[in-house]
Amino acid sequence: MDSGGQIRIHQAGRLPDFLQSVKLKYVKLGYHYVISNLLTLCFVPLIIATSIEASQMNPDDLRQLWLHLQYNLVSIVICSTFLVCGLTVYIMTRPRPVYLVDYACFRAPDHLRAPFCNFMLHCRLTGDFDESSLEFQRKILERSGLGEDTYVPEAMHHVPPKISMAAAREEAELVMFGALDNLFASTNLNAKDIGILVVNCSLFNPTPSLSAMIVNKYKLRGNIRSFNLGGMGCSAGVIAVDLAKDLLQVHRNTYAVVVSTENITQNRYFGNNKSMLIPNCLFRVGGSAVLLSNKSGEKKRAKYKLVHVVRTHRGAVDKAFRCVFQEQDDTGKTGVSLSKDLMAIAGEALKSNITTLGPLVLPISEQLLFFSTLVGKKLFKKKVKPYIPDFKLAFDHFCIHAGGRAVIDELEKNLQLLPEHVEAARMTLHRFGNTSSSSIWYELAYIEAKRRMRKGNRVWQIAFGSGFKCNSAVWEALRNVKPSYKSAWEDCIDKYPVKLA
Template sequence: MSATRPLKIGKLDAETSAKIATRNEKLGLEEFRFLLKTMVSSGIGEEAYCPRNILLGKEEFPTLTDALSETDEIVFDTLDNLFAKTKTSPQEIDILVMNVSLFTPVPSLTARIINRYKMKDSIKAFNLSGMGCSSSIVAIDLVNHLFKSYKNAFAIVVSTECMGPNWYCGTEKTMMLSNVLFRSGGCSVLLTNNASLKHRAIMKLKCAVRTHLGSNDEAYNSCIQKEDDHDYRGFQLTKHLPKAATKALIQNLRLLVPKILPLRELIRYIIVEGQLLTRLAAGLGLNEYDLEPARMALHRFGNTSSGGGWYVLGYMEAKKRLRKGDKILMINLGAGFKCNNCVWEVMKDLKDTNVWEDCIDSYPPKALVNPFMEKYGWINEADAEEKVQAAIQLNGCIS
């Protein structure tokens, strides 16, 4: 497993976030205030990554070159690290599955990987698109089924999202949310069904359960790519999203729990990613210790879509929380609306600091300071409108 820190893409701090927001000259006071409020409550710190074309002010007119450059940096970095870490050659890979929801060039991204690493002609490649934040487990489940037909095989799953071409430049509040909440990142995972390599494995897949509420109109439309009334394309997150997520999770657990009873005795750690964390935590009986990895991953890397769960897992590994025999439940929620869960068994004591190497000793901080709260916490004060107007004028959006 190898997650990435896309250092060349660039970090998005509080000041830069506000400048990007004020570049949108269509925003009025109400919309700008909404953005600042969302930033303040996001739980994301100043170290998360943002596509270069956004930082350079090219969000309204992204190019294919921008999107390919963003994807290449994330994907090739994580794969380079994975091959080096596992001492595996690209020519040994039998199955390649890539999941990116919002970017589908031709040739496919899997073809781009095969070309870059000169993989063998017999490789089985699958490019999954449009499946949202839960698509990493979809890819894992696909590999699990393929392993029934291909024996002693190596498979790689690459999970990421291409944010640059999908930045929303309009004023619809439900579509502006994705600009604030999502950040750049990704992960690759090496899997095998070769029993002779059991001693090298760090985890074993026990089961995977997928639930899809696409037949429910409210759930289907709760998280959807669309164009607003002015033809600006974006990703809409509606007020029905929490309800859809809760329903999907309940349906999923009804199928999962009988496979792994008793739940709390078998599973020591539960991973939930993203903004629905707090809402779902109480129903799952999670305590602060359980929630810490997800909150720290959100603070350090932001919501990296389908790759997010692997940053959480990396935190747990770097903190030496994962011991041989532990069971891990990974919970992914995504557009469709889907809830996909899988259970892993830890095969050895894990202690690799991985993508957290440069900062794990500083987590968790004594106080989880929100830089956006420090800079823009005044948004909740009585005179906020005057300060909002001053901030906009400072950045040249209103003369």
């Protein structure tokens, strides 16, 4: 038989499998449609039957119904009063919507770029690393998913590095003020209108605080509610949003600004402990400023509405508590060590988080499938493979903390996401590196720059942090969202996505 015949036979053999996969796909789609619209499907026959019955009523029956309602006027008034009172109480006590008016991500100047060759040359010239550590950092850089255009602070461009409190303050001011200047320019916001300020930076907490630096720079009003969050890791951006949301439930008609950043200048590790060298290779300069409001009038120009915030803390487990730990090595040099169990602990934290988040966002069809496998496993002691809910049915976009290639790979696998769902995370890691708590905002900016955000789309921001924490924020787009003013991706978005090795 000729080769053409062999090809035809091979394809014919695979055809039933293809048809079966298509059949299963449409069966699942049909199942989700029926379950999601079950209430509507049940009420349609009832409405039709009622309509038919009403159309067959004669004028005498209608007159009798009206007289009956007149005789029960007192009951109708009482019921109406209770209904009005109940609606009033509900309106007064319901959570106020929180709107994301706009946000800005800091873009460092080009002279702070740190190509791999410059980074490694600088490490060698400092004389702090042995050959084994230099080779280790080189391999981490090559496999990290970072590109050649990430940024390190000014102090790291000197030999030896200028490690001082003044240099650290300069980095903080450059990032925070840069992001805030862009935010104020894009929103035309008067700094005096800000009622709440929340700043998060894990490793640099000077006195006066970073929040006080912002109050001083922009001459914010004297009765502002300002907060400074420290030591809370890369998930602190979601924690800061959650704190601002709670404050906006108490203080009416105001604005809240959330500033998220990390400071590298005083937190570079200059030793040879391998577990402490990884942050050197991944963390880069970055920051974001987010404007939130509970003013109903801001809905017209706001980009998103906050739907849910879910926070999970695993700090009660010792291994989780110590898996990202700032300490001194045997020679007394300070750094942040990463445990070999980090990914396993992150997986457990993720599981706890989505167990809480799932019922809030997943369609009932997915919840039933998850519940049925749980019952089969617990009650009937069957070895049932755990059902992974399809979060693609709940969210249109995913902003996964760009902590490193391994973090993104793990979430892509565990949540059964497609490459396009993790594109924003991978490209943010490539272009800006791990910018800690602000990385999820660079990812959102990437999606906007690609013009993919449509009205009604839901976005899931998920981040991990020391402690160990896993935090999620869910946003809903209020319109077709355009890129923010002076977007961090403004002059490079056309180059992305890039192919990663």
